[in-house]
Amino acid sequence: MNNPSRLDRLRDAGYKLTNARTVVLNVIETHEGHMTSAEILDAVASRDSSIGRASVFRTLDLLTRLAIIRPTYTAGSATPTYVLMPDGHHHHIVCVQCHQTIEFEDCGLGSLAERLEGEFGVKLTGHLLEFYGICGACSEAGVVDDEV
């Protein structure tokens, strides 16, 4: 459950392994799936109430910069949810009706990433792929959606 390699990535990038960072990362690793910032704040507080809000948000930003987690929108323009990127990448399908998310693994984007690195002179470390559509339950419920 507690994967030391992610802490190593922090240290290797020149960041100190502090208690706040360890707890925040552990919270996200323990909870499978998407988490809102409020859920993360609650979970961190319940493990160590001495950790301040500011440090939690700072750590979230740091983990985002290191492509360990990624903020995404599942619904409207409300708060984002943070999702762990196990090997630097994450893929899911979002139902635009009920906002259910379906995660899947295989994306076959390796060759595209290589092509883009050559084409734009960038070094890619991860990616997020989101599909939008109507899930089986919603289409069976007879919900009418717009055609593209």
Next chain:
Amino acid sequence: MNNPSRLDRLRDAGYKLTNARTVVLNVIETHEGHMTSAEILDAVASRDSSIGRASVFRTLDLLTRLAIIRPTYTAGSATPTYVLMPDGHHHHIVCVQCHQTIEFEDCGLGSLAERLEGEFGVKLTGHLLEFYGICGACSEAGVVDDEV
């Protein structure tokens, strides 16, 4: 520039074609690339100062629900940027150092989409693909990043 089909999609979905909605959509269509909510608010205000903030945010939510635009995070956990999904899909590279975005067209995800539709019984209408990495300028600037 002004694509009437998107207004049709609003009406077909049962929404009224009001001035606020027309102006907001037009602002986003006119401005190529990503826009923050602040930029959208400014642009809308300069075209018609009588349009209220609430209506702008309501319209952004509505357009998101219809998969016409999509909020994404380019930087940390700050404000999202909204991006038009021309044919239901959008792809870009985000530099995790300077937050510059590079957009590209070809993604080759058609076959994956078909496979997912069969596998999960969903009907997909669009997708967003984000790559993260270090852009050429930042890596030349000697910024050290972590190895995956």
Next chain:
DNA sequence: GATGTAAATGATACCACGTCTCAATATGAC
């Protein structure tokens, strides 16, 4: 193990994004 230094922390004040409420208005159907 002790010491030093810079990074990181926690507390709080602070700000802005986005939401809610509600009377007034515009839209589209008839």
Next chain:
DNA sequence: GTCATATTGAGACGTGGTATCATTTACATC
């Protein structure tokens, strides 16, 4: 033109996230 209803605009409000800064912690060096 008239009507019912969705939508609006104004502003107060809540809350998520940030900036500041003195204090503390992690880690390297000795």
